[in-house]
Amino acid sequence: MSGVATVTARGLVKTFGVGRAARRVLDGADLTVEAGEVVAILGRSGSGKSTLLHLLGGLDRPEAGMIEIDGETVTGAGERELSALRRRRVGFVFQFFHLLPELSGEANVLLAGRVRGAHPDAAARGQHLIESLGLREVAGALPSTLSGGEQQRFAIARALVNDPAVLLADEPTGNLDVGAGAEVLRLLRAGAAGGRAVVMVTHERAAAEIADRVLTLHQGRLFA
Amino acid sequence: MIALALAGLRARRSRTLLAAAGIVAASLVVGTGVTVGFGLATGFDRAADQADLPDIIARFDDTGREQLDERVRALPNLAGRSYRFERTGIPLTANGRHTLQGAFHVVMGERRGYLVAEGRDLSGRPGEVVAEHGLAREWGLEVGDTIEVGRAGPLRLVGIAVSPDNVAYPLARAARVYLPDVYRTDTPANLALLWLNDPSKADVTLTQARSVSFGLGRLEFVTRDGVRVLLGQAAGIVISLLVAFSLVALVAAGTMLAAGAHAEVQRRLASLGVQRALGFSPARIAGLQATEAALVAVPAAGLGIAAGTLVVAGPSAGLLASLNERPPGWALLGPLAAALAGVTIIVVAAATWPAWRAARRPPVEILRGGDLPRSFVTAGGGGLGALGARFATAARGRWLAAVATIGVCAGVVTLMLSLASLLERLRDDPGTVGKRYQLTVPLDASLAKTVDEIPGVADVAPRYAADGADSYRLGEPLRLVAFPGDHTRFEAPPLAAGRRIRGPDEIEVGLGLADALGLRPGSTFAVQLAGGTEARFRVAGVVRALENDGRIGWVQPTRLLEAEPRLEPSLAVRLEGGADRAAVTRELVALGAPPRSAAAATTRNAQFLGVLAAVLRGVGLAVGLVCLFALVQALAMTARERRGAVALLRACGADARTVAVVLLGAAAAVALPGAVLGVVLEMTVMGPLVARLAAGFASLPIAPGAGQVVLVVTGLLALAAIATALVARRVLREPVVAGLREE
Numbered sequence: 001m002s003g004v005a006t007v008t009a010r011g012l013v014k015t016f017g018v019g020r021a022a023r024r025v026l027d028g029a030d031l032t033v034e035a036g037e038v039v040a041i042l043g044r045s046g047s048g049k050s051t052l053l054h055l056l057g058g059l060d061r062p063e064a065g066m067i068e069i070d071g072e073t074v075t076g077a078g079e080r081e082l083s084a085l086r087r088r089r090v091g092f093v094f095q096f097f098h099l100l101p102e103l104s105g106e107a108n109v110l111l112a113g114r115v116r117g118a119h120p121d122a123a124a125r126g127q128h129l130i131e132s133l134g135l136r137e138v139a140g141a142l143p144s145t146l147s148g149g150e151q152q153r154f155a156i157a158r159a160l161v162n163d164p165a166v167l168l169a170d171e172p173t174g175n176l177d178v179g180a181g182a183e184v185l186r187l188l189r190a191g192a193a194g195g196r197a198v199v200m201v202t203h204e205r206a207a208a209e210i211a212d213r214v215l216t217l218h219q220g221r222l223f224a
Numbered sequence: 225m226i227a228l229a230l231a232g233l234r235a236r237r238s239r240t241l242l243a244a245a246g247i248v249a250a251s252l253v254v255g256t257g258v259t260v261g262f263g264l265a266t267g268f269d270r271a272a273d274q275a276d277l278p279d280i281i282a283r284f285d286d287t288g289r290e291q292l293d294e295r296v297r298a299l300p301n302l303a304g305r306s307y308r309f310e311r312t313g314i315p316l317t318a319n320g321r322h323t324l325q326g327a328f329h330v331v332m333g334e335r336r337g338y339l340v341a342e343g344r345d346l347s348g349r350p351g352e353v354v355a356e357h358g359l360a361r362e363w364g365l366e367v368g369d370t371i372e373v374g375r376a377g378p379l380r381l382v383g384i385a386v387s388p389d390n391v392a393y394p395l396a397r398a399a400r401v402y403l404p405d406v407y408r409t410d411t412p413a414n415l416a417l418l419w420l421n422d423p424s425k426a427d428v429t430l431t432q433a434r435s436v437s438f439g440l441g442r443l444e445f446v447t448r449d450g451v452r453v454l455l456g457q458a459a460g461i462v463i464s465l466l467v468a469f470s471l472v473a474l475v476a477a478g479t480m481l482a483a484g485a486h487a488e489v490q491r492r493l494a495s496l497g498v499q500r501a502l503g504f505s506p507a508r509i510a511g512l513q514a515t516e517a518a519l520v521a522v523p524a525a526g527l528g529i530a531a532g533t534l535v536v537a538g539p540s541a542g543l544l545a546s547l548n549e550r551p552p553g554w555a556l557l558g559p560l561a562a563a564l565a566g567v568t569i570i571v572v573a574a575a576t577w578p579a580w581r582a583a584r585r586p587p588v589e590i591l592r593g594g595d596l597p598r599s600f601v602t603a604g605g606g607g608l609g610a611l612g613a614r615f616a617t618a619a620r621g622r623w624l625a626a627v628a629t630i631g632v633c634a635g636v637v638t639l640m641l642s643l644a645s646l647l648e649r650l651r652d653d654p655g656t657v658g659k660r661y662q663l664t665v666p667l668d669a670s671l672a673k674t675v676d677e678i679p680g681v682a683d684v685a686p687r688y689a690a691d692g693a694d695s696y697r698l699g700e701p702l703r704l705v706a707f708p709g710d711h712t713r714f715e716a717p718p719l720a721a722g723r724r725i726r727g728p729d730e731i732e733v734g735l736g737l738a739d740a741l742g743l744r745p746g747s748t749f750a751v752q753l754a755g756g757t758e759a760r761f762r763v764a765g766v767v768r769a770l771e772n773d774g775r776i777g778w779v780q781p782t783r784l785l786e787a788e789p790r791l792e793p794s795l796a797v798r799l800e801g802g803a804d805r806a807a808v809t810r811e812l813v814a815l816g817a818p819p820r821s822a823a824a825a826t827t828r829n830a831q832f833l834g835v836l837a838a839v840l841r842g843v844g845l846a847v848g849l850v851c852l853f854a855l856v857q858a859l860a861m862t863a864r865e866r867r868g869a870v871a872l873l874r875a876c877g878a879d880a881r882t883v884a885v886v887l888l889g890a891a892a893a894v895a896l897p898g899a900v901l902g903v904v905l906e907m908t909v910m911g912p913l914v915a916r917l918a919a920g921f922a923s924l925p926i927a928p929g930a931g932q933v934v935l936v937v938t939g940l941l942a943l944a945a946i947a948t949a950l951v952a953r954r955v956l957r958e959p960v961v962a963g964l965r966e967e
Binding site for chain 1: 868961
């Protein structure tokens with residue numbers, strides 16, 4: 001670990017619903033993740049783990065608090081700046097993979113590199129990732145013909161194609177069997193080894209074993 | 225199954241309402257098309273039957289009734305007879321209105337040949353009058369009002385009559401009233417109305433009538449078929465185009481219905497897969513789908529058709545009334561019921577067929593996303609626009625349905641633009657009807673050489689034109705045109721059969737005339753000219769001519785002048801390409817005869833053609849808006865269904881412009897093939913169909929020009945851009961996480 005904070009979040013507040021139905025899922029959450037560090041966030045279903053990840057990645061906005069990703073302030077940024085942040089500094093891995101069904105695995109990986117303003121080396125990096133993740137043989141296959149583990153590996157390759165500083169993984173093993181899950185966790189760990197900050201939310205204790213730090217989200221706050 | 229289907233529809237209440245709204249909209253077009261089309265197609269025969277229109281109407285100089293009846297009652301095949309005494313140019317005054325173009329008919333005999341639509345018929349007592357309904361409508365007359373009829377003085381209006389032997393006032397120049405025969409046998413007659421036992425043998429009666437007509441001056445016959453033709457000429461090409469457009473609208477609506485129903489099933493393929501997995505048989509799923517579709521289609525189509533009928537019933541009845549035709553009334557129920565059945569069948573078939581196909585596939589294939597057809601999926605490549613195109617084409621059925629809808633709309637727009645251009649060409653460009661000369665000059669034929677020497681003049685020839693009737697079927701009016709030598713130098717209608725004329729004893733007849741008289745190359749054609757003389761020709765060829773509804777023939781002048789020695793020609797003047805028309809006109813005026821532009825249109829009312837062209841462009845614009853709606857709908861549905869994919873792109877850093885490019889690709893994937901399909905449809909199906917329906921006797925050039933094709937394609941792409949902007953705005957307002965949750 002380099003000791004440089006790649007992800008910094010202070011006093012995050014987020015509420016869903018209004019009036020009596022309002023539910024504050026984040027209530028002053030603080031988080032710091034250094035480059036090369038893997039942080040696992042545990043919590044019960046509905047505790048706000050995914051919401052925290054969405055705020056960190058600029059997919060949603062907090063009501064209060066501050067977020068800084070790789071030295072760039074997220075809170076208060078406009079939609080264009082948030083798009084640029086997601087494009088160049090953040091990679092997402094989702095529980096349900098979110099591969100586009102009409103594109104092959106390879107095309108899904110390269111998709112993030114086709115976005116306007118993407119990293120110029122994205123295409124080459126994508127091909128390299130496909131090789132290094134052992135996906136070359138199934139690169140031309142459609143997602144509907146791939147196993148869950150293969151789909152998640154393609155999803156990880158897609159998340160890394162723009163060489164982001166932060167990798168945000170939302171229940172990355174939640175939809176996989178034990179063997180496939182272990183392989184995915186190994187890849188996330190490897191991602192951090194390249195100097196990337198990895199934040200993974202999960203409710204599986206086993207997944208948390210690869211993390212450098214494990215935090216628990218409880219009543220809207222993070223606890224060690 | 226009905227209960228299950230109702231439950232399914234209730235569960236998808238908003239979707240069901242949307243589908244029903246689409247069916248209502250398309251059925252509205254069907255309702256208007258059927259109402260207008262059926263009314264116009266059957267209006268004359270219905271009115272003729274109701275009015276007891278005679279099979280033959282003979283006109284002649286005033287003749288004593290006893291002498292006349294002696295000849296008429298001896299005619300063969302005669303079922304009934306009545307006489308009238310007609311006077312035109314009579315002043316009429318009523319309700320503060322006045323005309324000098326009145327006409328009265330003193331009616332004699334039991335059978336009238338008109339329908340009393342309001343009030344009662346003449347009782348035979350003096351002081352009564354029945355007015356033609358066009359006159360009553362135009363002047364706001366009601367039964368009981370007083371009309372002053374020339375020297376007959378004020379008369380009480382006892383009835384309002386419809387007679388389909390002519391169009392209604394003011395479309396007809398004369399305002400007609402009917403008077404009783406108060407003088408009984410002393411009144412002369414100049415009209416004879418003849419009803420036949422066998423109308424198909426009218427020729428026999430006419431031949432006999434002509435043989436006993438000695439002493440009757442200016443004898444003219446008009447058959448019931450002839451009246452139909454005359455009315456057709458009066459309404460011209462306009463009615464045919466309206467009927468044709470109704471048919472095209474029906475086809476367009478059918479395509480939209482089928483496309484919409486098909487898209488709905490495509491959207492639900494995954495749930496069909498679940499049903500199969502739960503043990504539903506393919507037949508049960510298809511049956512359930514058919515029941516659901518029928519439950520939506522029947523009330524929605526009924527509502528749409530009824531609304532369409534109500535919307536156009538008034539204007540349609542007004543149009544029919546101006547043609548002295550009767551609205552169909554309850555007779556319309558049959559075609560409307562057939563339309564309802566047709567719409568329902570289309571919707572049910574379109575909904576059931578894809579459901580049946582899907583249900584027969586392995587459930588796992590559908591559940592794993594098998595509704596995305598392999599043939600449309602590629603490994604990757606292309607830009608973000610291509611990705612959008614993939615989004616649009618992923619659901620093949622819906623994509624095809626959207627393309628079909630846009631294609632039909634684009635076809636109709638192209639057709640409207642082509643028709644508008646055609647009408648303007650018919651008004652302005654004599655070349656449209658095969659004329660190759662631009663000017664006619666009322667100069668003696670001996671001056672042809674002088675005119676030919678004017679700079680800018682390419683060719684000059686005397687043009688003779690004479691009206692006549694077929695000698696055997698005198699109810700068939702026609703026109704003969706003669707040029708010395710090769711007439712194709714000046715008028716060259718396309719040849720449909722046979723060859724061009726080579727000598728003075730030959731004739732090229734228009735297809736309209738050939739159809740009416742059963743003429744073909746080799747037939748003998750005898751024409752009775754206006755002066756009463758006859759000329760005979762051998763048919764050399766049949767041509768597609770638009771002028772005079774195709775009831776026209778081209779000959780060399782020799783025989784025509786033998787029959788009508790006093791026939792005066794005009795000079796047809798063909799200009800050189802790039803000639804100064806104004807300079808040529810000045811020279812011709814200097815010769816003592818101001819030239820006229822060669823007529824092109826089939827109707828004399830050029831202003832009306834201009835208005836009609838504007839109306840067609842307006843219709844084209846309206847259909848263009850339908851295109852925009854269809855595009856927005858297709859794109860919105862794609863965006864709605866692929867909101868997860870769009871959200872994923874945004875999660876990967878796609879900004880508003882990138883998302884717009886993707887959506888534009890999706891819109892273009894529908895709009896471009898739709899535009900191509902539309903142009904192809906217009907050129908191969910709609911245009912020829914309308915041309916055939918409008919004037920089967922002519923070659924109507926209803927093909928789009930390059931400019932119109934560019935306009936349609938560009939217009940559709942512009943609409944695609946507008947649709948993209950509208951949908952992108954909505955998509956980008958949605959939080960990214962909402963789309964990701966949907967996925």
